[in-house]
Amino acid sequence: MAAPPLTTEAAGSASAPAGQSPWRLVGGRLRRDPAALAGLAIIALFVLMAIAAPLLTALNGHGPNEFHPEKIDKALAGAPKGAFGGIDGDFWLGVEPGTGRDVFSRMVYGARVSLLISVAATGVATVVGTVLGLTAGFAGGRIDTFISRIMDMVLSFPQLIFMIALVSVLPEGNRMLELVFVMGFFGWPYIGRIVRGQTLTLRHREFVDAARATGMLRTRIVFREVLPNLLAPVLVYATLTIPINIGTEAALSFLGIGVRPPDSSWGQMMSKAIDWYQVDPTFFVVPGVCLLLTVLAFTLLGDAFRDALDPRGAGR
Amino acid sequence: MIRYLALRFAGLAGVLLVICAVTFTIFYVFPADPALQACGKSCTPERLAMLHHQMGLDRPLWQQFTDYLVGIFAGRSYGSGPLAVQCHFPCLGFSYQNNMPVWDLMMQRLPTTVSIGVGAALLWLVGGVTVGVVSALRKDSLLDRTMMVGTLTSASLPIYFTAMALTVVVVQIGGLLPYSSYVPIAEDPIGWTKNLILPWVALALLYAAMYARLSRASMVETMAEPYIRTARAKGLPERTVVTKHGLRAGLTPVLTVFGMDLGALLGGAVITESVFGLPGLGQLTIDSINKSDQPVVMGVALLAAFFITFANLVVDLLYAAIDPQVRYA
Amino acid sequence: MSLLTVRDLVVEFPTPKGTVRAVDGLSFTVDEGRTLGIVGESGSGKSVTSLAIMGLHDKAQVSGSIDLAGTEVVGADREKVRALRGRRVAMIFQDPLSSLHPHYRVGEQIAEARRLHFGASRRAAHKHAVQLLADVGIPHPDERAGDYPHQFSGGMRQRVMIAMALACEPDLLIADEPTTALDVTVQAQILELIARIQRERGLAVLMITHDLGVVARVADDVLVMYAGRAVEQATADELFAGPRHPYTRGLLGSLPRLTGPPGELTPIPGAPPSLLRPPAGCPFHPRCSERIDVCETTRPALQGAPHPAACHLLTIEKEVAG
Numbered sequence: 001m002a003a004p005p006l007t008t009e010a011a012g013s014a015s016a017p018a019g020q021s022p023w024r025l026v027g028g029r030l031r032r033d034p035a036a037l038a039g040l041a042i043i044a045l046f047v048l049m050a051i052a053a054p055l056l057t058a059l060n061g062h063g064p065n066e067f068h069p070e071k072i073d074k075a076l077a078g079a080p081k082g083a084f085g086g087i088d089g090d091f092w093l094g095v096e097p098g099t100g101r102d103v104f105s106r107m108v109y110g111a112r113v114s115l116l117i118s119v120a121a122t123g124v125a126t127v128v129g130t131v132l133g134l135t136a137g138f139a140g141g142r143i144d145t146f147i148s149r150i151m152d153m154v155l156s157f158p159q160l161i162f163m164i165a166l167v168s169v170l171p172e173g174n175r176m177l178e179l180v181f182v183m184g185f186f187g188w189p190y191i192g193r194i195v196r197g198q199t200l201t202l203r204h205r206e207f208v209d210a211a212r213a214t215g216m217l218r219t220r221i222v223f224r225e226v227l228p229n230l231l232a233p234v235l236v237y238a239t240l241t242i243p244i245n246i247g248t249e250a251a252l253s254f255l256g257i258g259v260r261p262p263d264s265s266w267g268q269m270m271s272k273a274i275d276w277y278q279v280d281p282t283f284f285v286v287p288g289v290c291l292l293l294t295v296l297a298f299t300l301l302g303d304a305f306r307d308a309l310d311p312r313g314a315g316r
Numbered sequence: 317m318i319r320y321l322a323l324r325f326a327g328l329a330g331v332l333l334v335i336c337a338v339t340f341t342i343f344y345v346f347p348a349d350p351a352l353q354a355c356g357k358s359c360t361p362e363r364l365a366m367l368h369h370q371m372g373l374d375r376p377l378w379q380q381f382t383d384y385l386v387g388i389f390a391g392r393s394y395g396s397g398p399l400a401v402q403c404h405f406p407c408l409g410f411s412y413q414n415n416m417p418v419w420d421l422m423m424q425r426l427p428t429t430v431s432i433g434v435g436a437a438l439l440w441l442v443g444g445v446t447v448g449v450v451s452a453l454r455k456d457s458l459l460d461r462t463m464m465v466g467t468l469t470s471a472s473l474p475i476y477f478t479a480m481a482l483t484v485v486v487v488q489i490g491g492l493l494p495y496s497s498y499v500p501i502a503e504d505p506i507g508w509t510k511n512l513i514l515p516w517v518a519l520a521l522l523y524a525a526m527y528a529r530l531s532r533a534s535m536v537e538t539m540a541e542p543y544i545r546t547a548r549a550k551g552l553p554e555r556t557v558v559t560k561h562g563l564r565a566g567l568t569p570v571l572t573v574f575g576m577d578l579g580a581l582l583g584g585a586v587i588t589e590s591v592f593g594l595p596g597l598g599q600l601t602i603d604s605i606n607k608s609d610q611p612v613v614m615g616v617a618l619l620a621a622f623f624i625t626f627a628n629l630v631v632d633l634l635y636a637a638i639d640p641q642v643r644y645a
Numbered sequence: 646m647s648l649l650t651v652r653d654l655v656v657e658f659p660t661p662k663g664t665v666r667a668v669d670g671l672s673f674t675v676d677e678g679r680t681l682g683i684v685g686e687s688g689s690g691k692s693v694t695s696l697a698i699m700g701l702h703d704k705a706q707v708s709g710s711i712d713l714a715g716t717e718v719v720g721a722d723r724e725k726v727r728a729l730r731g732r733r734v735a736m737i738f739q740d741p742l743s744s745l746h747p748h749y750r751v752g753e754q755i756a757e758a759r760r761l762h763f764g765a766s767r768r769a770a771h772k773h774a775v776q777l778l779a780d781v782g783i784p785h786p787d788e789r790a791g792d793y794p795h796q797f798s799g800g801m802r803q804r805v806m807i808a809m810a811l812a813c814e815p816d817l818l819i820a821d822e823p824t825t826a827l828d829v830t831v832q833a834q835i836l837e838l839i840a841r842i843q844r845e846r847g848l849a850v851l852m853i854t855h856d857l858g859v860v861a862r863v864a865d866d867v868l869v870m871y872a873g874r875a876v877e878q879a880t881a882d883e884l885f886a887g888p889r890h891p892y893t894r895g896l897l898g899s900l901p902r903l904t905g906p907p908g909e910l911t912p913i914p915g916a917p918p919s920l921l922r923p924p925a926g927c928p929f930h931p932r933c934s935e936r937i938d939v940c941e942t943t944r945p946a947l948q949g950a951p952h953p954a955a956c957h958l959l960t961i962e963k964e965v966a967g
Contacts, residue, residue, distance in 0.1 A: 156331050158583045158620035168605050277480040288477035295472040542743040550758040551731030564748050640793040
């Protein structure tokens with residue numbers, strides 16, 4: 001079958017790149033956005049670091065939980081020997097005060113914990129939020145009212161206090177898993193609200209009406225027609241949720257109810273640093289800079305996604 | 317209007333009731349027997365039973381819950397006979413740690429938290445909105461770009477990092493301010509200010525960055541509205557166009573967020589208080605959680621939830637006052 | 646004497662992809678007490694022209710000359726132009742709801758300009774605003790002055806906009822598609838109102854529209870614009886009696902008529918050209934059914950009798966006839 005010939009007028013005014021899928025368009029926009037590329041590069045760096053943690057620590061020869069009493073000064077209550085928290089050719093980022101554990105090794109292993117927990121918690125929040133938001137928006141009526149009320153309710157909880165309280169009373173178990181679910185539990189309503197709103201507008205759009213008119217099943221409509229259109233806002237919001245969760249995990253660990261020792265996370269390192277920051281500022285700068293960079297990178301990427309997915313073009 | 321208010325207050329009460337129930341479940345169902353903890357080392361079965369009775373723990377759970385609720389509004393007494401202890405309105409029980417009424421404990425800590433929260437809020441509101449509005453008006457200029465990169469970085473800094481860095485630079489190296497501690501404002505207003513400057517700045521840096529981004533986005537959108545063009549077409553000076561016509565509409569979303577943030581902060585600036593060692597509600601929460609002091613944790617959680625929901629209500633009412641299109645429905 | 650004289654107006658917008666010339670060498674005059682209708686499709690540069698007269702272009706480069714009641718607007722000091730805005734020249738817009746500030750009472754919005762330009766007291770300005778609301782036909786003006794824009798219907802909102810424009814007794818009223826967003830029945834009322842106000846106050850009116858029907862109702866003179874240029878300029882009577890440019894004829898052909906024999910409506914094929922890369926020669930030639938070779942290479946001048954039009958056919962006819 002031959003395509004119908006283009007009329008001269010249409011050929012003259014057709015400036016839209018034909019045959020380009022919206023996702024490729026977005027990819028093209030992202031490639032030209034320096035902020036997005038910078039964000040992506042930083043994220044890639046930290047992810048690689050987390051994956052290669054055993055390799056990296058093999059390289060410097062110190063496990064994350066090896067004590068090095070020779071590196072700390074007992075007379076100074078355990079402050080690291082040497083300038084800048086004991087940085088030297090052997091201990092690239094110095095040692096932990098009090099124990100002499102290698103800061104670099106703890107940092108790369110901490111990256112594993114911080115990234116894993118925050119990404120997993122975002123995943124939980126995104127899945128739950130999308131499913132419930134979609135259900136509320138598509139079912140409408142009482143189901144919608146019920147789900148919306150629950151979302152409002154969860155949002156009016158003093159979240160940090162409840163997270164601390166919940167984690168502290170949960171039975172002993174896998175602390176990382178507990179953190180993921182507690183953070184996911186308080187995170188889903190944000191995404192749920194957005195998905196519900198989007199679903200409500202999509203529900204009455206022509207292509208959904210058309211699908212309904214052809215007798216398509218409800219579930220099929222949801223999966224074939226509605227869900228693909230929710231992908232963009234969900235992706236943007238999920239990307240912007242990751243840095244928030246990194247911060248929350250760090251805050252919880254900072255308050256002493258995050259990962260259990262001897263596991264390290266950036267927040268846990270921060271929490272140790274508070275007792276030492278006046279003597280050994282290097283020790284809080286390392287995890288602080290890691291947190292700053294990852295949060296910044298995810299925010300840049302999320303913003304770039306939003307701008308790139310904005311059908312109005314350049315955005316801003 | 318009155319109907320709307322009544323409905324809203326009913327809603328507020330409903331939310332608090334649910335939060336109360338959830339908190340109650342979390343703290344009274346999960347953990348180990350609080351009476352056992354209160355009983356101490358030389359615990360005998362008789363003494364434990366007595367404590368159970370004294371604390372009302374021998375009653376069915378739902379009764380304990382209703383007792384708790386009634387106590388909040390009417391006060392209650394614990395135990396019976398000569399050992400009965402009267403707990404006056406608003407009764408949230410007694411701390412397991414020191415037997416102080418929870419309400420009194422919280423009221424002791426509240427001034428610190430309010431001092432931190434309100435001071436920081438003023439700082440970040442003024443700072444953030446100024447930066448955001450200037451940025452919006454000079455959109456795409458070098459100044460705009462610089463400020464937006466700055467706010468993005470500032471918003472990505474963890475609060476404890478900022479707090480420690482500020483302390484090292486300003487207090488330790490600069491010697492400009494004392495290490496933070498809390499001095500009541502009535503006793504020594506200057507000391508109060510000096511001690512709180514760093515917590516204020518640390519919190520404000522974080523929030524101001526978010527407010528700058530929010531108000532910039534909102535102002536950029538507003539200044540592109542047709543009614544702004546109308547205002548210019550009237551011949552109004554640009555200053556009036558911005559301040560009277562632009563800010564009025566552009567800052568309404570900022571107000572919503574501000575109310576919510578302030579409300580949440582009054583429930584305890586947990587991390588800030590913890591880093592600077594300020595004895596506010598946040599510190600009280602952490603201490604109580606670490607010591608399994610359930611009545612106090614529950615009290616603080618309820619108070620914090622109250623602040624959040626109440627702030628929500630106030631914001632909605634203000635919104636209706638500012639924007640006549642918002643109907644009470 | 647003409648109140649507004651526009652000479653060789655050029656308005657350009659720098660964009661990342663190049664400079665867009667939205668208005669390209671436009672000249673016209675508007676006399677006191679007369680209505681000039683500027684007609685064209687969206688993107689023809691008619692709204693850009695009106696904003697240039699108001700001095701409301703922020704990022705555009707404006708050149709040529711706009712003489713408003715003896716004051717040159719192009720290149721003038723911002724403050725000087727601002728003092729003219731709302732005072733000597735006022736403007737009403739297409740969408741009255743979004744053009745009114747949602748948070749202020751309409752009385753206040755009308756009074757604002759009066760207080761600014763005339764230094765009127767709050768009370769005097771308010772009284773005047775109520776009087777204006779009555780003039781534009783809003784019932785119970787005393788009460789309605791205290792209402793907000795969203796409490797009015799579409800037509801009533803446009804009346805409020807007109808009252809606001811009249812607040813400082815301007816000499817020139819620019820109406821940019823004032824009826825496009827309104828119901829058909831309301832459109833007629835608003836056009837009547839504008840015509841009545843013009844008669845009563847001796848205003849000059851610049852009516853910007855895409856709708857020749859609107860022009861037929863209110864305009865004394867007509868300027869047809871295409872791709873930033875004038876393609877035909879005539880009195881309304883002349884234009885409707887004998888349109889000379891194929892584009893004008895096309896516009897008339899796509900206009901439904903109540904009188905005369907029922908015929909088919911013939912739309913103009915295609916869409917207006919991109920102003921970023923306008924076609925060579927006559928900008929209308931890709932859509933023109935009567936084009937000849939020279940149209941693709943040479944830009945026609947606006948000339949000829951009985952009224953000027955920019956089309957090569959006209960000059961060729963003349964040569965053939967002469």
